[in-house]
Amino acid sequence: MLMQKEREQVVEYGKMMSAARLSTGTSGNISVYNKELGLMAISPSGLDYFSTTPEDVVVTDLNGHIVDGTRKPSSEWGLHTIFYQNKPDAGAVVHTHSMYCTIFACLGQSVKPIHYAIADAGVAEVPCAPYYPFGTPELAKAAIETCGEGKAVILGNHGLVTCGKDLKAAYGLACNMEFVAELQYRAMSIGQPNYLTTEQMDDVMERFKTYGQPNGNKSGY
Numbered sequence: 001m002l003m004q005k006e007r008e009q010v011v012e013y014g015k016m017m018s019a020a021r022l023s024t025g026t027s028g029n030i031s032v033y034n035k036e037l038g039l040m041a042i043s044p045s046g047l048d049y050f051s052t053t054p055e056d057v058v059v060t061d062l063n064g065h066i067v068d069g070t071r072k073p074s075s076e077w078g079l080h081t082i083f084y085q086n087k088p089d090a091g092a093v094v095h096t097h098s099m100y101c102t103i104f105a106c107l108g109q110s111v112k113p114i115h116y117a118i119a120d121a122g123v124a125e126v127p128c129a130p131y132y133p134f135g136t137p138e139l140a141k142a143a144i145e146t147c148g149e150g151k152a153v154i155l156g157n158h159g160l161v162t163c164g165k166d167l168k169a170a171y172g173l174a175c176n177m178e179f180v181a182e183l184q185y186r187a188m189s190i191g192q193p194n195y196l197t198t199e200q201m202d203d204v205m206e207r208f209k210t211y212g213q214p215n216g217n218k219s220g221y
Helices: 004-019 077-086 099-107 116-121 137-147 167-190 198-208
Strands: 029-034 039-042 058-061 066-068 092-096 152-155 159-164
Touching: 004 029, 004 039, 004 092, 004 167, 029 077, 029 167, 039 077, 077 092, 077 137, 077 159, 092 167, 099 152, 099 159, 099 167, 116 167, 116 198, 137 152, 152 167, 159 167
Parallel strands: none
Antiparallel strands: 029 039, 029 092, 039 058, 058 066, 092 159, 152 159
């Protein structure tokens, strides 16, 4: 089976994403990119994550042409490929409809530096892209343009997209962004949040460069 390891990862993390309620039902999607092959393994459209098998995961090129698999790929395949086309370091993309990130998506607001963990996104503030219908080229274009130099973007009235060097990193970032978004929501509910300053976030960014073990693995902050 072509890209078996990547397809197994999509199944594994799809179950994790659903169990963590980062997405409900069949919403959200995951992909892993193999740079050597120039192909991605992406979750199938409309299948329950706990019923999905590696054989159900679809392998496509970056133009959306199916290379291996019998299922229809996620309707958001273009959202995934545009990140691989524009971010050379991206090896995986995770798209969620997690509650608190989606609340800010519905407000059309960014996720701000209320906690230094937001620096995991490579920026001090995760911006919100304008709304476009799901599965459209316009949505993909708006997402990558709004994301800028970061690794995460809020999709207006929709959800969250993150990317990372591998699926562990992209999924971990999605979890961190939901944590920060929940903090922002709860703080706004009772008062005026105390956001970190540009200088404070610059310091965090610098510290993150040497955070964790020498092999690049990290756990928590």
